[in-house]
Amino acid sequence: MSHRIALRMPSGDTRPIIGIADTASDLNPCNSQFTDLVAVLAEAIRAAGGFPVRYPTMSLGEDLMKPSAMLYRNLMAMELEEQARANPLDGVLYLANCDKTTPASLMAAATTDLPSLLLMGGARRAPLFRGRPLGTGTDLWRALDDRRAGLLDDDQWTELERTLGCAGGGSCNTMGTASTMSLVAEALGMALPGGTGLVAGGTEQRMIAAAAGRRIVELVTNDVRPSAIITQDAIDNAATVIAAAAGSTNAVIHLAAVAGRLGLDASPVRMDRIWRRVPLLVDVEPSGSGLVQDFQAAGGTPTLLRSLAEAGLLQDATLGDGCRTTELQAAPPNDVIRSVARPLGPAPTLAFVRGTLAPDGAVIKVAAASPELLEHTGRAVVFSDYSDMRDRLDDPDLEITVDDVIVVRGVGPVGVPGMPEWGMAPIPRRLAQSGVRDMVRVSDGRMSGTSYGTVVLHVAPEAAAGGVLALVQDGDPIQLSLADRRLDLLIDDDELAARRVAQPPFVSAHTRGWPALYQRHVLQAPEGCDLDFLVPRTADDLAFIPPVVGRS
16 A cells, blocks of 8 residues: 555545546647546546546647747646645556657656556547648648748648648647657557557547556556656667657657656667667658558557567567566558568668767757768858748848758757757748758757758757857858768867857846746756756655645
8 A cells, every 4th residue: 555545545445546637728739639538537447446536737739839848848747746746646647649748747757656657649630632641740841841932822721721720639640749759658668559640539549548547557556666667678669669660859859858867878879879770660751651540550559569579679579668468469560560671761760960060969860851961061051040040041142052051050948948849940942942852951959750851950069058059150061971970060179269259158038937947957958958956866866755744
């Protein structure tokens, strides 16, 4: 019996109290379907011998939150942690779906170390546009490229907007951050297998919700905690799954944050060693042609894990330590989920590069890049922040060619703050109209997991933290070499030293509130952009301090 059960029930009722952390919100269409699933969860928890208690929590939606839901990921993780600390909960079922709600839930679960499970919310439907299913995110970016190139007129754009409005609730139906983090949750053993790619609010999702309600009571009864589930092997498996699906680069940051809460290693250096062996196995946009519903129909995460396990690329052959009762049983590899012997594309699908421009590293999604640009030297065209980029990118007098390297800086975790998905600058309109569809771009920001292109992201240290990126000037030669895992600014040390002396210090407009606190304490991308005071630095820091029990 847990100390919480013993302390709270004068009636002698020892049913475990299961918290349902509800992220449903009218401001977040990705998570709206949870409103109808809470009753299913509660019924399943009661039937399994538990006592369900639903409580609302922050809901981080990508559609409306500005400048980025990423600014609030750590705040949501803190709220979830403190809810579990302050209330008599024996286990928590986290309702997660939109991009940042999943890592926030995983971070909180890792820190509180109560028996925990995530229920993923599923993907939105794929209405037809121009005769083919519409991939949310990826197909929108493609249509925007066409519009900027003059290939999509106002009537066609209006048709696209109407079609997108028919997709309904749920997360993006491509391999964006939401789907990637759902894969990560399954690979870690923190979500039941088979949920990634389910249609949001459908019958199958109700079935897996009922199973999750039963499972969380089992975890509490058997005292199975996240610290026993999220092991180093599980972290490595998650990194492998991200690569096999050519998942969102955002997941690299989130996995580092989850690992950091437990003192585990998800550094880019470690992940790059893993990625070098893992080819592209999942045929889903943006690196493939299908949607996540196709992935689910082809066997979903269990089939992907089977394919990886058969090739010796997983640390064990189960669906994560948290689901050891579920042995790896799945459909054989197929056209959507390939075998390692018959991949969709070669390894690596992601890579970590470092050099004079990125001393602490940067990340590139190789599978979404143009192969001919992965070894490239070009002249820098620099935009000092997002507004500068928006103001000047389409200026017909801007001196820029297809061989140049677009630099967008000042958009990292400290700089905005919150590290928005501004790293994938559009192709300048003049070049887009001439047929250009990709250029090398370098940024201390992020990009949507549904995006594509030869974009080097998460440059660390960022410009606002004194990184070399702040010193780049128009015309400087920048060299990218995937083969050497290098990103270099080809300027001599004396010149850089002189520029650094002349560089004014970063001054934030934020003097109070969460943005100011965030800027003072946020870590850089290789450490997961967590807050420094939330990350344990010693083994003793891993202990979760329960509240003092007394009168209110």
